[in-house]
Amino acid sequence: MANQAFLSSVEVDSALEDLAVNTIRMLSADGVQAAKSGHPGLPMGMAHAAFVLWSRFMRFNPQNPAWPVRDRFVLSAGHGSMLLYSLLHLTGYDLPLDELRNFRQWGSMTAGHPEYGHAPGVETTTGPLGQGFTNGVGMAVAERWLADRFNRNGHTIVDHYVYAIVSDGDLMEGVASEAASLAGHLKLGKIVYLYDDNAITIDGATDIAYTEDWAKRFDAYGWHVQKVDGHDGAAVDAAIRAAQADPRPSIIGCKTVIGYGSPNMAGTSSVHGKALGEDELKATKENLGWPADARFYIPDEVAELFGRAVTHGRKLEAAYDDRLSAYAAEYPAEAAEYQRMLAGELPDGWEEAVPVFAPGGKVATRVASGEIINALASVIPNLVGGSADLAGSNNTTIEGQPFVDAESFAGPNLHFGVREHGMAGILNGMALHGGLIPYGATFLVFSDYMRASMRLAALMGLPVKYVLTHDSIGLGEDGPTHQPVEHMAALRTIPNLT
Numbered sequence: 013m014a015n016q017a018f019l020s021s022v023e024v025d026s027a028l029e030d031l032a033v034n035t036i037r038m039l040s041a042d043g044v045q046a047a048k049s050g051h052p053g054l055p056m057g058m059a060h061a062a063f064v065l066w067s068r069f070m071r072f073n074p075q076n077p078a079w080p081v082r083d084r085f086v087l088s089a090g091h092g093s094m095l096l097y098s099l100l101h102l103t104g105y106d107l108p109l110d111e112l113r114n115f116r117q118w119g120s121m122t123a124g125h126p127e128y129g130h131a132p133g134v135e136t137t138t139g140p141l142g143q144g145f146t147n148g149v150g151m152a153v154a155e156r157w158l159a160d161r162f163n164r165n166g167h168t169i170v171d172h173y174v175y176a177i178v179s180d181g182d183l184m185e186g187v188a189s190e191a192a193s194l195a196g197h198l199k200l201g202k203i204v205y206l207y208d209d210n211a212i213t214i215d216g217a218t219d220i221a222y223t224e225d226w227a228k229r230f231d232a233y234g235w236h237v238q239k240v241d242g243h244d245g246a247a248v249d250a251a252i253r254a255a256q257a258d259p260r261p262s263i264i265g266c267k268t269v270i271g272y273g274s275p276n277m278a279g280t281s282s283v284h285g286k287a288l289g290e291d292e293l294k295a296t297k298e299n300l301g302w303p304a305d306a307r308f309y310i311p312d313e314v315a316e317l318f319g320r321a322v323t324h325g326r327k328l329e330a331a332y333d334d335r336l337s338a339y340a341a342e343y344p345a346e347a348a349e350y351q352r353m354l355a356g357e358l359p360d361g362w363e364e365a366v367p368v369f370a371p372g373g374k375v376a377t378r379v380a381s382g383e384i385i386n387a388l389a390s391v392i393p394n395l396v397g398g399s400a401d402l403a404g405s406n407n408t409t410i411e412g413q414p415f416v417d418a419e420s421f422a423g424p425n426l427h428f429g430v431r432e433h434g435m436a437g438i439l440n441g442m443a444l445h446g447g448l449i450p451y452g453a454t455f456l457v458f459s460d461y462m463r464a465s466m467r468l469a470a471l472m473g474l475p476v477k478y479v480l481t482h483d484s485i486g487l488g489e490d491g492p493t494h495q496p497v498e499h500m501a502a503l504r505t506i507p508n509l510t
Contacts, residue, residue, distance in 0.1 A: 088144025150441020190434025382407025
């Protein structure tokens with residue numbers, strides 16, 4: 013589908029665009045100041061790039077945040093949450109301005125870091141850096157799998173992008189590197205990430221600990237890499253268009269000034285993790301030509317501009333419904349299966365496929381698990397997963413079915429490679445996307461590497477399945493490194509993990 017964002021065919025003069033961008037900046041700064049805590053720097057620095065992405069490229073319906081073919085937006089740099097909340101409010105999601113005023117307060121919808129299920133339009137819980145980056149890869153896996161299964165010549169019913177804003181911290185975290193490597197291998201071309209390359213972390217300039225050539229690293233992963241001025245809307249626009257035209261996953265380095273507009277704090281680590289303060293906030297507004305004493309101010313012309321998103325989103329969904337009806341007329345069985353998968357429903361009678369094991373038998377649990385996976389897969393085609401390079405030991409391969417590769421996602425089997433943490437974060441993205449029932453496997457002892465993503469899955473209530481074999485503390489030949497003496501007790505401490 014062509015770009016169909018709410019301003020993609022609308023001429024917006026530079027003065028109005030600057031006003032809209034500064035509205036995002038000042039809503040974000042006001043929210044952090046009201047809470048007297050938070051991270052104003054990223055929202056102020058990335059406001060222009062985010063405006064371009066949301067207004068000229070992203071397809072969504074604010075009145076139906078769960079519309080299944082919406083473009084996904086992940087704020088992997090979750091500390092900049094006021095950027096997302098400002099965009100959601102402005103584009104007409106059910107996030108009242110009072111919720112922005114109550115940023116970080118008990119009981120509000122606007123938590124300090126975005127929380128899935130607590131505010132409409134939040135696609136995943138982010139905050140632990142690297143997780144959103146990795147979830148986005150999982151979402152792209154799900155999009156490609158569903159597209160390969162259901163799209164037909166003349167009938168494209170699955171076609172959307174996964175966009176994200178990622179930070180220096182995301183790129184430093186190892187889990188993101190694992191996911192980026194697999195995404196490049198699988199050529200997940202629906203990924204477009206905007207990297208906020210502001211060269212600042214909480215402790216100071218990034219060069220105190222981070223001096224690698226990130227662009228060469230992602231080029232080596234097999235990604236399409238670009239660098240632009242993140243404050244140049246036309247350059248960001250052109251870069252996103254180039255990313256969409258490339259078959260590889262894309263990362264666009266947006267060189268920005270953290271805390272853009274602040275006369276005394278912009279470009280410094282001091283604006284990363286604390287409110288501007290009353291004096292600096294007033295000075296920033298004066299510097300940007302903003303009403304100095306106004307709080308949570310939205311100019312009428314900006315409200316009208318963003319307000320187009322609601323009507324446009326409704327039209328997008330109606331047009332898609334027509335397309336889906338035409339598909340169903342020609343492919344009724346496939347359409348029914350597609351709708352069932354998206355609804356998270358299981359086929360009638362699936363329980364009858366579950367094997368019955370005789371009492372007293374001596375069957376290794378991983379063998380029994382493998383039999384169950386294969387039996388369920390025969391009636392539940394969207395049971396999709398694999399192992400972190402231990403499929404033969406975990407017994408997780410669905411026999412007689414192909415493995416996913418860059419050329420075809422027709423099969424239910426995935427090779428995650430030796431990437432336990434990346435696997436767990438990708439599974440979360442697959443579950444968040446909808447339509448798939450994801451599972452992943454390794455030895456129980458390596459749940460140490462997965463734990464952060466497992467905890468987030470439990471926090472979000474995601475139906476991710478883990479096959480953790482070799483769970484006996486009596487494992488001998490591999491030695492104490494592979495004996496999971498404490499792991500069951502440790503996992504049981506995570507709320508909502510069964």
